[in-house]
Amino acid sequence: MNGAQWVVRALRAQGVDTVFGYPGGAIMPVYDALYDGGVDHVLCRHEQGAAMAAIGYARATGKVGVCIATSGPGAANLVTGLADALTDSVPVVAITGQVGSALIGTDAFQEIDVLGLSLSCTKHSFLADSLKSLPRILAEAFAIAREGRPGPVLIDIPKDVQQACGALSPYLLPAVDAPDFPAQDIALARTMLKNARKPVLYAGGGVGMARGVPALRAFLDETGMPSVVTLKGLGSVDPEDPAYLGMLGMHGAKAANLAVQECDLLLAVGARFDDRATGRLDRFAANAAVIHVDIDPAELGKLRRANVSLRGDLSRLLPALQQPLRIDGWRRQAMRMKEEHAWRYDAAGPAIDGPFFLKTLSERKPAGAVVTTDVGQHQMWAAQHMHFSRPEDFITSSGLGTMGFGLPAAVGAQMARPEATVICVSGDGSFMMNVQELGTVKRHRLPLKIVLMDNQRLGMVRQWQSLFFQGRHSETILDDNPDFLTLAKAFGIPGRRIDRASQIGEGLAAMLAAQGPYLLQVAIDPEANVWPLVPPGAGNETMLESLS
Amino acid sequence: MTYNQLSIRARFRPEIMERILRVIRHRGFRVCVMNMVQPAESEHVDLDLTVAGLRPVDGLSAQLSKVLDVVRIDVRPAAARRVAT
Numbered sequence: 001m002n003g004a005q006w007v008v009r010a011l012r013a014q015g016v017d018t019v020f021g022y023p024g025g026a027i028m029p030v031y032d033a034l035y036d037g038g039v040d041h042v043l044c045r046h047e048q049g050a051a052m053a054a055i056g057y058a059r060a061t062g063k064v065g066v067c068i069a070t071s072g073p074g075a076a077n078l079v080t081g082l083a084d085a086l087t088d089s090v091p092v093v094a095i096t097g098q099v100g101s102a103l104i105g106t107d108a109f110q111e112i113d114v115l116g117l118s119l120s121c122t123k124h125s126f127l128a129d130s131l132k133s134l135p136r137i138l139a140e141a142f143a144i145a146r147e148g149r150p151g152p153v154l155i156d157i158p159k160d161v162q163q164a165c166g167a168l169s170p171y172l173l174p175a176v177d178a179p180d181f182p183a184q185d186i187a188l189a190r191t192m193l194k195n196a197r198k199p200v201l202y203a204g205g206g207v208g209m210a211r212g213v214p215a216l217r218a219f220l221d222e223t224g225m226p227s228v229v230t231l232k233g234l235g236s237v238d239p240e241d242p243a244y245l246g247m248l249g250m251h252g253a254k255a256a257n258l259a260v261q262e263c264d265l266l267l268a269v270g271a272r273f274d275d276r277a278t279g280r281l282d283r284f285a286a287n288a289a290v291i292h293v294d295i296d297p298a299e300l301g302k303l304r305r306a307n308v309s310l311r312g313d314l315s316r317l318l319p320a321l322q323q324p325l326r327i328d329g330w331r332r333q334a335m336r337m338k339e340e341h342a343w344r345y346d347a348a349g350p351a352i353d354g355p356f357f358l359k360t361l362s363e364r365k366p367a368g369a370v371v372t373t374d375v376g377q378h379q380m381w382a383a384q385h386m387h388f389s390r391p392e393d394f395i396t397s398s399g400l401g402t403m404g405f406g407l408p409a410a411v412g413a414q415m416a417r418p419e420a421t422v423i424c425v426s427g428d429g430s431f432m433m434n435v436q437e438l439g440t441v442k443r444h445r446l447p448l449k450i451v452l453m454d455n456q457r458l459g460m461v462r463q464w465q466s467l468f469f470q471g472r473h474s475e476t477i478l479d480d481n482p483d484f485l486t487l488a489k490a491f492g493i494p495g496r497r498i499d500r501a502s503q504i505g506e507g508l509a510a511m512l513a514a515q516g517p518y519l520l521q522v523a524i525d526p527e528a529n530v531w532p533l534v535p536p537g538a539g540n541e542t543m544l545e546s547l548s
Numbered sequence: 549m550t551y552n553q554l555s556i557r558a559r560f561r562p563e564i565m566e567r568i569l570r571v572i573r574h575r576g577f578r579v580c581v582m583n584m585v586q587p588a589e590s591e592h593v594d595l596d597l598t599v600a601g602l603r604p605v606d607g608l609s610a611q612l613s614k615v616l617d618v619v620r621i622d623v624r625p626a627a628a629r630r631v632a633t
Contacts, residue, residue, distance in 0.1 A: 298610035
């Protein structure tokens, strides 16, 4: 057995059934091993697409996503996807081929220092320097990707190591101890919760990554606490919970922001006080004591001092905090705020209103559907106006805000959950960034549904230029976009364009009824804006709701 | 600006210095003094650094602790005057 065959065998041993990648010279031995190695390989049309498909696969399943690329440009093209996985704590293992060991450092063809490239965009990385190191490295890579706060791990394997032959044995990792249960701090936090009059739970992406949704919902059921979520926390709280106030932050629901600003106790669970969530940090929940629950000790106290920090598995910690609370008045107040500031869908005129369209899509999508998005106005509208019952049903680039994410992430999600309806909600700017992945959709006959919200603009940047740069629309007008329907047709994907509100129903029906892939181009107002918006430097109580 | 002395023990890997120095730079600190030793026959390296920065050093220490090959970190305040000389 050679090193490359060992890599494929190790993937199988880790339970990997599908990998995403793109072949090239320095990774050819691994591709030879994949040829009949018992692992399905999905050929993406760009390494960035492969990395993002691996993310989509991981986020749709909770399993480790795997992507493969060759040396030099192949590895460099993975970097944005790895950075995305790092920022959003997604377990991914990237395997890259490297030039032969003797050529490393000679500026050989397609040689770049991949280990050096990986340092700031991975949780950890390895350069395999020998055949015998492979079992340990493969075992450690998967463990590191999964354990604690998940993240991407890169393994760079020189071609001679892939080709070297020898007998190898599986490497067994020692068990990792869970963090100590913080009994004293739990007691203190329980007292704080009991004494709070206006507590709010603020849930982040860590809830879903930790598979902590049942614990979180049980906690909310018993305590009755109002709750808000971050972009990546969407789906963790039951959207039918009457005291669930929606997403907080720069484009958050008004009731969510107002409740957090007024609360006297903030229970942050798997959240990291990101600037898009907090607005001006020194005005964020300024009168609240903070209990912060997270698996990553570096997040505790990083941006906001916590009165009590609880490190560990939230599925163990939340039940220990759970208790009935006497907060009926505050709960009623939060529900009143939610009703008073509910989204309104009363846009006048025949044109399609983006929020109303996405609300309608949310109501009509089948149960268990997965929605991916790109980045920009359509992403924020999806977060505001669509409902998700599980975090793994909404896959969006949250921390890094990576345009071009939606289509390849949908490819990964569809491969992971072939029975589910997978819908990619994109914008005309983002869609063009990884449009080559339509080739992957065609090759694998994926029945993806693509909703292209087309305003012929880089809408979010255009909105900021209108609001904060005196309307100087520098390089954000995309009125030279291609004919998207013809483009899709070139990949064998049918579709249609709608541009009037009266067409929404029939457009969605046609898309959702299609047996195979479908592109629904939705023309929207180029001047439409995402509201509310907390302007830069303001506290979250300051929400702009119109241009005036 | 505060000055702190970091004593770090890490598993030896060829790239360990890059990993540590990258985190120090990215998290808002600069290295004023540095010494690295790999004791003979040891799989570890010992680093002594004096770093300067405006941010709380606890945050830097927490981030360095996440570098997987870092085994131990001790942090002590360092006198600015001593660094300057």
